Amino acid sequence: TLSFSPANPMPDDIVQVTATDEDNQPVDGLSFTVVRNNQTLVALVSNDYGQVEFAIPEGTIIVRASGGNYYPAELTIVVSDSGSTVNNGSLPSDTDGDGVDDSVDACPSTPIGTTVDAVGCAIVTPPSDTDGDGVYDSTDACPNTPTGTMVDAVGCAIDDGTTDNNGTNGTNGTDGTDGTDGTNGTDNTDDTDGTDNTGTAGSGDEKLSTTTLAMIILTGLILAAIGVATMVLIKRRKGGDDWDDDGDVMFDSPDRPAPNARGEMMDGYEVIEYPKGTGAWWYRDNESGHWMEWT
Structure with a gap:
């Protein structure tokens, strides 16, 4: 099917002709010729959208399209200063150039290049998200993020601080295999001073603080017990004059x-x-x- 835009061209107007197949899909690679008085004025090939453009002259114009596995199509247009007509008295028009005649186009203002359905409305294709991280492939800087990974605005994994540069536990010295606390334990890296790669306190420091607090409390209890025992001995040596009945x-x-x-x-x-x-x-x-x- 051939359709025109604008609907009623005047002499020297730029006309866009669109070729579509029986499924209303644009046909590219077709050969177009514009003939007047048996003289070929223009020879064109349809683009990916099945379209060609040319300035239409005044007179009786024949537009022919052929190629591929399609039957040849032809339109005869009479162009004058008062408008344009075809042999059957009307010109197939396609205002938005989507390949759907205005008479059946439910979306007559579709942007040029938009893929449309049989009634001329855009076919919406959902954006793809290959790795399923919620960031569309068009903006995903890390398109192969593992399933379940927390990602940032560009689709790359968010570092939650559980791993350091060499992939080991970021709180060096906290497990039972390579150290007892974060101050003198070592991990599997090149560290020689027992600290982690970030230089900040690890979970070993928390353990050290808890142990220190427990030692302080225990020491206080021991000192209190010694004080009580000392007072008892002193009173016994004095003969028990100050003791109560109990x-x-x-x-x-x-x-x-x-x-x-x-x-x-x-x-x-x-x-x-x-x-x-x-x-x-x-x-x-x-x-x-x-x-x-x-x-």
Whole structure:
């Protein structure tokens, strides 16, 4: 099918003729001739869009298209100062030059070069994203990013800091195979001072800080215990004058009955012979509850 743009050309107007096949697809490589009075005025070959352009002269003009596996097509146009007509009284027009006649073109203003469907509307092809990272191939600087990788605006992997320049763990000295902390451990790189490639503290420093804090707390507890023990020894050497009743009970002489020993009542007192059979008698003081020797 041949169609014209503009729809009603005047003498010397630039005319665009478009050739399409039965599927309404542009046909390139066709041979076009423009003939007037049996004289060939123009010979052209259609481009990738199936189009040719030429200045149409006044008079009876025959436009022929042939080539490939297509039947030859021909249009006879009468051009005058009042407009243009064809033998059947109308000129097939294609205002936007997409190869679809204006009479059936649902999108008459399609941009030149746009691939259209049977009714002249653009065929939209979704942008491709080969590696599926959400960045279209047209702007993807890293088109083969592995599936699931976090990428930046140009489709390249975002470094989350878990790997260093040689592909090993970025917190050198934190695992159990090549060091105990981040200050004196070594990794598989050329480092000789036990530090990582970035020069910043690794996770070993965090472990060191935790260990140091635990040591400080433990030392404080030990010092407190020593202080308490020292005070007890000092008070015992002073004879126990400042001890309260509970302290007396704790450090009672082993020669007297135990505080929880049970005696017998005599003259209103609880008494006990201790040690039994020795004739040594003890009574329980009603105020303190301690056993006192009966003298």
